[in-house]
Amino acid sequence: MKIARTIRELKTTLDSYRIDNQIIGFVPTMGALHQGHLSLVIASKSVSDITVVSIFVNPLQFNNIVDFSTYPQTIEADLSLLQEEGVDVVFLPSKEDLYPTKPVMTMNFGSLEQVLEGAFRPGHFSGVGIVVSKLLNIVKPEVAFFGQKDLQQVAVIKMLVQDLSIDVKIEVVPTMREDDGLAMSSRNLRLTSDERVSARLLYRILNFCKIELIAGNDWLQTRQDALTLIKQEPLARMEYLELVDTYTLESQSAYDATKTLSLVIACFIGEVRLIDNLPVNL
Numbered sequence: 001m002k003i004a005r006t007i008r009e010l011k012t013t014l015d016s017y018r019i020d021n022q023i024i025g026f027v028p029t030m031g032a033l034h035q036g037h038l039s040l041v042i043a044s045k046s047v048s049d050i051t052v053v054s055i056f057v058n059p060l061q062f063n064n065i066v067d068f069s070t071y072p073q074t075i076e077a078d079l080s081l082l083q084e085e086g087v088d089v090v091f092l093p094s095k096e097d098l099y100p101t102k103p104v105m106t107m108n109f110g111s112l113e114q115v116l117e118g119a120f121r122p123g124h125f126s127g128v129g130i131v132v133s134k135l136l137n138i139v140k141p142e143v144a145f146f147g148q149k150d151l152q153q154v155a156v157i158k159m160l161v162q163d164l165s166i167d168v169k170i171e172v173v174p175t176m177r178e179d180d181g182l183a184m185s186s187r188n189l190r191l192t193s194d195e196r197v198s199a200r201l202l203y204r205i206l207n208f209c210k211i212e213l214i215a216g217n218d219w220l221q222t223r224q225d226a227l228t229l230i231k232q233e234p235l236a237r238m239e240y241l242e243l244v245d246t247y248t249l250e251s252q253s254a255y256d257a258t259k260t261l262s263l264v265i266a267c268f269i270g271e272v273r274l275i276d277n278l279p280v281n282l
């Protein structure tokens with residue numbers, strides 16, 4: 001497994017693969033890797049000759065300084081997991097290399113900025129758009145892999161690639177969960193043992209809502225019942241719970257079986273902000 005710590009090193013390494021027309025698959029991450037990240041790696045390995053994983057905690061996408069400064073970093077463990085998984089190249093850029101100067105430009109994803117993560121984390125998607133643009137320009141993969149866990153991010157990346165005509169195929173990989181349903185996330189490492197127990201709430205609420213909707217119950221009433229359940233959990237503080245169009249993230253006031261819909265939730269458990277989503281009808 002090659003480790004490239006600079007853009008130049010990475011480009012030299014990848015150019016040698018390109019001469020042989022090898023298909024490059026790319027998995028961008030912020031590290032503190034878990035099985036969810038590794039499922040993206042496995043997906044990449046199944047369709048690519050060379051799998052590149054980047055690890056970079058992108059300061060530009062954090063709207064909360066505490067979230068950034070406490071973001072878990074487990075680089076040695078990450079590298080052994082990637083080695084075990086048979087990753088070909090790991091890109092570990094420094095902040096200075098990726099951002100020699102703080103970008104002046106910003107990105108706006110239209111209506112996606114107005115809702116959910118866009119509304120609760122101002123500037124977040126601009127930061128995501130800029131770092132993903134940079135990484136795609138540097139790595140130039142044929143395919144890039146993103147997790148369905150970050151549903152709105154997927155919509156943002158697809159818009160980015162379409163609007164800027166970036167020549168890359170975007171593959172979306174289903175959410176990996178712990179045995180009790182909690183979506184795997186690097187931020188789970190920050191939960192205390194009590195909080196870890198209460199974090200099961202997110203998936204429980206999503207499933208409760210899905211079952212109610214499939215049974216034909218009214219969404220607004222279901223949402224109300226779910227909010228009551230959340231209020232009973234003392235460690236939880238909900239930010240949003242919505243029924244949305246899976247592709248546009250547009251909020252729905254009623255269930256419509258002819259549309260592709262997802263339930264989305266963001267909730268603080270103690271000090272840790274967690275997000276999750278569940279497709280209602282595939």
Ligand code: AMP
Nearest residue numbers: 029030031036146147149150175176184
């Ligand atoms: P992050 O390191 O949190 O920026 O995540 C890197 C990539 O892994 C993103 O495309 C995420 O959507 C994806 N990812 C994170 N958690 C999971 C999960 N539990 N299952 C599948 N993919 C995930």
